Amino acid sequence: MKALLLQDKNQWDSMKVQEMETPSPKKGEVLVNIHAAGLNPVDYKTATNGNPNWEYPHILGLDGAGVIEEVGEEVTDWKPGDRVVYHGDLMKKGTFAEYAIAQAHTIAKLPESISFVDAAALPTAGYTAYQALFRKLHIHRGQTILIHAGAGGVGGFAIQMAKYMGLTVITTASRHNHDFVKKLGADYAIDYKEEDFVERTLELTNGIGVHAVLDAVSGDNATKSLETLTFNGQIAYIAGAPDFQQGVSFARPLSFHQIALGGVYQSSNLAEQADLAMMGDEMIQLLLGGHLDPMISKTISLEEVPQALVELSKRHVTGKIVAKISE
Numbered sequence: 001m002k003a004l005l006l007q008d009k010n011q012w013d014s015m016k017v018q019e020m021e022t023p024s025p026k027k028g029e030v031l032v033n034i035h036a037a038g039l040n041p042v043d044y045k046t047a048t049n050g051n052p053n054w055e056y057p058h059i060l061g062l063d064g065a066g067v068i069e070e071v072g073e074e075v076t077d078w079k080p081g082d083r084v085v086y087h088g089d090l091m092k093k094g095t096f097a098e099y100a101i102a103q104a105h106t107i108a109k110l111p112e113s114i115s116f117v118d119a120a121a122l123p124t125a126g127y128t129a130y131q132a133l134f135r136k137l138h139i140h141r142g143q144t145i146l147i148h149a150g151a152g153g154v155g156g157f158a159i160q161m162a163k164y165m166g167l168t169v170i171t172t173a174s175r176h177n178h179d180f181v182k183k184l185g186a187d188y189a190i191d192y193k194e195e196d197f198v199e200r201t202l203e204l205t206n207g208i209g210v211h212a213v214l215d216a217v218s219g220d221n222a223t224k225s226l227e228t229l230t231f232n233g234q235i236a237y238i239a240g241a242p243d244f245q246q247g248v249s250f251a252r253p254l255s256f257h258q259i260a261l262g263g264v265y266q267s268s269n270l271a272e273q274a275d276l277a278m279m280g281d282e283m284i285q286l287l288l289g290g291h292l293d294p295m296i297s298k299t300i301s302l303e304e305v306p307q308a309l310v311e312l313s314k315r316h317v318t319g320k321i322v323a324k325i326s327e
Contacts, residue, residue, distance in 0.1 A: 003097035004305055005057035009050025012043070012060065015096075015306045020057070022099045025072035030104050032084060036120035037095040037302075038063030039321040040153065042262075044309045046090060053091040061094035062087055062262065064102065065110060065119035066326065075104045083110040085284070087123035087276050089265040096305055098326050103265075106273055108280025114287055121294035121320040122287075125153030127279045128261045132214050132236040133161055135275075136257035141166030143211040146201055146228055150186055151177035151318045154216045154238065156295045157283075159184045164291050170204060172197050180318055184293065201228040209233060215242075229254055295319030 003020040006012055025031045043060045051058075065085040071078055078084070086107040088094050093101070110119050132154075133139050145162050149155040150171030162169050163185030171186040178189040190200045201210060209230035215222040219240025226235065226247040235242060236257040248254050264272050286292040297319040300308050308321045 001098040002302065003059050004061075004302055006047055006060055007057050010048050012047035013306050013310050015060075017303050018057075020059075020097070023093070023101050025070055025075075025101055027073040028075060028104055029072040029101050030068050030075060030078055030084075030107065031070040031072075032064055032066045032086070032100055032102050032107075033069045033326050034064050034095050034098060034100050035066040035116035035324070035326045037061045037065075037323045037325055038120040038123065038125075039305065039308055039312060039323065040124040041312055041315075042090070042124060044313050051091065059093040059095075059097050059100070061096035061100070062090060063120050063123040064088060064095035064100055065116040066100075069099065071104070078104055078107070083112065083116075084108065085110050085116075085119040085122060085280055087127055087261065087280075090262045091265065096302060096323065096325075103273065105270065106276040108277045108284060110284065111288065114284060117296065117299055117322050117324060118287065118294040119284070120322045121153075121296050122157075122283050123276075123280065124261065125320065126157045126283050127276060128216075128238060128259060129154050129158035129161060129214070130279045130283060131261055132238070132257070132259050133158060133165075136236050136259065137212045137214070137234050139165055139167055139212060144168040144170065144205055145212040145214065146197075146210045146225065147171045147186075147214045148192075148197075148217050148221060148225070149173070150181040150184070150189065152216065153295070153320050155214070156181070156184055156319060157292070158214050159186050160292050161286070163187075164286070170201055170210065177318055184295070198224060198227045205230070212236070215239070219243075226254065296322055298322075299324055 001022040068082045084107045086102045151173045169186045170188045172192040175191045213225045213235040216238040222237040222242035234255040238259045
């Protein structure tokens with residue numbers, strides 16, 4: 001098979017497509033002919049320092065959509081020819097290849113009416129947003145939420161799902177992305193470069209604050225975001241924990257939620273791993289219903305992935321980039 005090979009850590013910007021032996025599925029696994037693979041910041045971030053569990057050459061890529069080619073032992077729910085989408089295990093070889101291995105209990109079925117490209121945009125960013133909103137924050141109609149980095153993958157999916165659930169959505173984004181995030185459903189967009197998002201958020205909520213914050217920026221940003229939370233407010237954080245002592249008092253008790261989507265593969269909790277498939281099923285239904293835009297800004301070839309990862313690393317990409325691999 002053709003695969004984009006990472007020869008050693010920190011060489012992700014110079015990866016080349018080469019031939020590699022096609023893997024075979026083991027017990028509980030399926031071999032997927034990858035038609036499309038989504039790109040995410042985690043790809044270049046993990047590749048920069050490498051991982052002690054990797055054997056080089058390694059294959060990056062966590063988001064895959066394609067057709068099952070072969071099933072391993074004890075796989076009874078899937079068969080060759082099934083269209084699927086999944087979020088892969090960071091510790092193992094990934095989806096920037098014509099074929100990849102997936103855990104059978106973590107994949108979601110893909111209807112014929114949804115393209116592989118649209119589906120491949122979902123897993124890492126979409127499932128992360130879904131897990132934060134519905135598994136941790138338990139959002140509901142009438143609440144107000146502050147979603148940071150609304151023009152990115154996680155933020156963009158979170159805006160859409162929060163708005164679908166009837167929340168008032170405030171987001172931070174560069175001014176040139178304000179039209180984009182408002183089309184996704186944001187009620188208010190704050191230019192974090194020109195405005196103090198704490199002051200603006202409190203102004204928009206008449207000094208009360210928001211019920212929830214989703215932060216995918218940094219620990220420092222998460223800490224500052226605590227100032228925007230109302231009584232019994234909650235924060236879900238992805239890119240660094242806030243200072244838990246800041247802003248917490250008897251008059252303003254807060255709840256903190258760590259989001260580590262891919263960490264579930266390092267757990268022995270099979271039910272939590274299977275929840276990846278359930279999140280996929282839910283998001284596919286939102287796509288089918290026209291309630292979710294996959295936000296694809298660019299479709300590329302496998303050979304173009306390294307340059308696209310460079311673009312991602314500069315943090316100026318809006319929405320999602322997806323690589324088309326097999327036809």
